[in-house]
Amino acid sequence: MAANSETEQHDVSHAYDHPTHESGEATCCGGGTGSGGVIPSTPPEHGRSFQVSGLDCVEEVSILSKVVGPKLGGAEHLAFDVINGRMTVLESADQISDSQILDLVASTGMTARAWDADNASADQASYLAKQKWFTILSGGFWAAGFLWHIIETGMGGALGLFAGHGEAPMPLVEAGLFAVAILFGVWLVAPKAWSSARRLSPDMNLLMVVAVAGAIGLGEFFEAATVAFFFSLSLFLESWSVGRARNAISALLDLAPPTARVLNDDGTEADVPASAVAINARFIVRGGDRIPLDGEVVDGAGAVDQAPITGESALVPKERGDEVYAGTINGEGTLTVRATKAASDTVLAKIIRMVGDAHARRAPVEQWVAKFARIYTPIVMALAIAIALLPPLIFGGAWDYWFYNALVLLVIACPCALVISTPVSIVAALTASARAGVLIKGGAYVEAPGKTTALAMDKTGTITMGEPEVAAVHPLGKASAQDLMTLAAGLEARSSHPLARAILARAEADGINVSAAQDTRTVPGRGLEGRTDGRSIWLGSDRFAEDKGFGDAIPKDLRDRIEGAGSTLVAVGDDTGVTGILELRDRIRPDAKGIVARLHAQGVKTIVMLTGDNERTARAVAAEVGIDEVRAELLPEDKVTAIEELVETHDMVAMIGDGVNDAPAMARAHYAIAMGAVGSDAAIETADIALMTDDLGKVPWLIGHSRRTMSIIHQNIGISLATKGVFVVATAFGVASMWGAIAADVGVSLLVVANALRLLNSQEAKAPPSGGEQVGPQMTKAALAHGH
Secondary structure: OOOOOOOOOOOOOOOOOOOOOOOEOOOOOOOOOOEOOOOOOOOOOOOEEEEEEOOOOHHHHHHHHHHHHHHHOOHHHEEEEOOOOEEEEOOOOOOOOHHHHHHHHHOOOOEEEEOOHHHHHHHHHHHHHHHHHHHHHHHHHHHHHHHHHHHHHHHHHHHHHOOOOOOOOOOHHHHHHHHHHHHHHHOOOHHHHHHHHHOOOOOHHHHHHHHHHHHHHOOOHHHHHHHHHHHHHHHHHHHHHHHHHHHHHHHHHHHOOOEEEEEOOOOOEEEEEHHHOOOOOEEEEOOOOEOOOOEEEEEEOEEEEOHHHHOOOOOEEEOOOOEEOOOOEEEEOOEEEEEOOOHHHOHHHHHHHHHHHHOOOOOHHHHHHHHHHHHHHHHHHHHHHHHHHHHHHHHOOOHHHHHHHHHHHHHHOOOHHHHHHHHHHHHHHHHHHHHOOEEEOOHHHHHHHHHOOEEEEEHHHHHEOOOOEEEEEEEOOOOOHHHHHHHHHHHHOOOOOHHHHHHHHHHHHOOOOOOOOEEEEEEOOOEEEEEEOOEEEEEEOHHHHHHOOOHHHOOHHHHHHHHHOOOEEEEEEEOOEEEEEEEEEOOEOOOHHHHHHHHHHOOOOEEEEEOOOOHHHHHHHHHHHOOOEEEOOOOHHHHHHHHHHHHHHOOOEEEEEOOOOOHHHHHHOOEEEEOOHHHOHHHHHHOOEEEOOOOOOHHHHHHHHHHHHHHHHHHHHHHHHHHHHHHHHHHHOOOOOHHHHHHHHHHHHHHHHHHHHHHHHOHHHHOOOOOOOOOOOOOOOOOOOOOO
8 A cells, every 4th residue: 555665776787788898998089999998887976086188089098998998997986977078987906096197197188187077077178178269370371371372363363272182382481381381280280190100000090190191191281280270170070069968957057046035033134145045044035046055845835836846837936845956936925945955965966977978978870879889990091091092003103192182081080070070969968858848867868768669657647647545435334424534544644656546635624633553564566454443454455355254245336336437445453353444546647648549650669557556546547547457456566577678679678657666677778767756766766867857758858859860860970971972982993082081070060069969959959849639537547556
């Protein structure tokens, strides 16, 4: 009867995510060919963290893994947060000092310092500004050199620069301008390239520097300057796009005001930093103000806009005893609120932390792109060597001509656009979801919903409102209705289960003085037992009555009528028999039928309802909303078995529950969704995806959002590969140029990043639709299982 109060820890046995660590590095802007970088499937919680300037691409992950990893006993002891430029050294057998780690990072051409969350954004902004100015200066001198050429030779001569190599020697001033453009373009890349050369582990930084040096050796200063400038622009674009995604996450911080107007004991008010407000302190929130901390209203009334946290479009009335959340807006009225959580522990703070860490759990498509990039780059490098050597050796071609084409292919070897677009898309999707009141725990869970083929739902609080009421009281024998309610309320006096609240509410309405029973205990999946006035009493399902040998005492016609109406039968009795029957009803969510229809239309083949209620009641509810399968009269362990069976027969199984009592079953699904998580820390922590409200309509929105994200990622992969393919073929036939290759790479990078960032700005992300059409009367045939 009462809810199982044990909160199970969400284990990590999901078949879909929790991937094993990959030993090969993911590459961006190229990549080495050795083993290396590991991005764990779960973000690091323990270890020493460092801010690494220039760590904005998984190419740097590869480099750091190969340099720092061996000193720790393996790259598996490192974890990386590319979005925030953080490297974490996890516990390992081979511990080294912080100063040694800083020296190792410096040997790669990057710099590091101990992680300081308060200054991390400033460091990243400083590095981005440096990149920007070096890129601007490189581009400025490149443009000056091109302009000088126009002045000297006219437009026709200028266009000749784009015709390819083989011109007469370039004038000294012009060559000098292009040389300065080259210097600024490779300034930040050269230390990394030198580190790569010393380690005999070529990466794209080295390949680009080689391409620039080779062009200079051929006297192609314009080509060399073009490659240097555009490669610098490409790296800046990469850092900017990562910064844009990072800023979208950090913008959530701005939702909560930095100060709270605290009400002192003497009645005076004072503005105090939110981080310094103590738990239980009272603060004032006037109409139009944002709420600085989570708390409980102790005085006043208002209507709060909770959209920043829950995605709800309507104002939510608040009065004494109601909870309010940091970052939400008090639309009207003045509230006095008692702080219930510190600033670092609010729901908003948890969302920010989890969204910030979520990208470390990489989606399968991200892993595929990383693997492809590891294969792609060395293959293109091998083709470059072949193009440089085979035509001159076999066909007598000009060495300088085919060496130039080999350099073009080195430029093409950079898979920037291919690799960068995927993590940016994932982070943008995570942030957009958080804005909509859907907290997704990682890239794996962005991809999974779009592939859902089976969906299991807990009945109570998911399909139904979770607000049962006692619809009728049926005393048996000599007992009166008051006797029956007195026994039932006594057993439920200390329970917080929704069914208990319904019984206690009815007892209060009937004016019954409730006296709590003694020695109460829960019988999982059955009901409650206890003692009152020296006799044993019990309350539970009809199965519980049967277990006690009193099944025949329940009139068959009463049983059939209650269950046939979709209500829940609750038997109450003592050691002599059944005292009477309570009939409880819950409301089916008015949009449940429409939501189920939308899920079917989206391709979810099987929707299953899991419940501890009796078979007839469960089927009545399922028939009304259009659910495919019903598994009723389940004990908690039976739900686990049911999910395991679904996983065996379906490609992608999701389960929706409360994230607490359903945690064991949810952990067996490929991914788990918790509803109404805004008031439950446990639900936020245990579920893979948390719906901050109990709006079931966000489930089909989530599936659509997942598919839109994957569509954008696939578009970007297709655009990137097609562009690379065209230039590889053009180079093989000797009709491509270095400036064209690098310009195309930058252009495609701009295109795919802009495409990815559309996920942040879509109206769909800002306002997920309501669940669906309303169906049936609000009071419908629903039930809440005893022991559910």
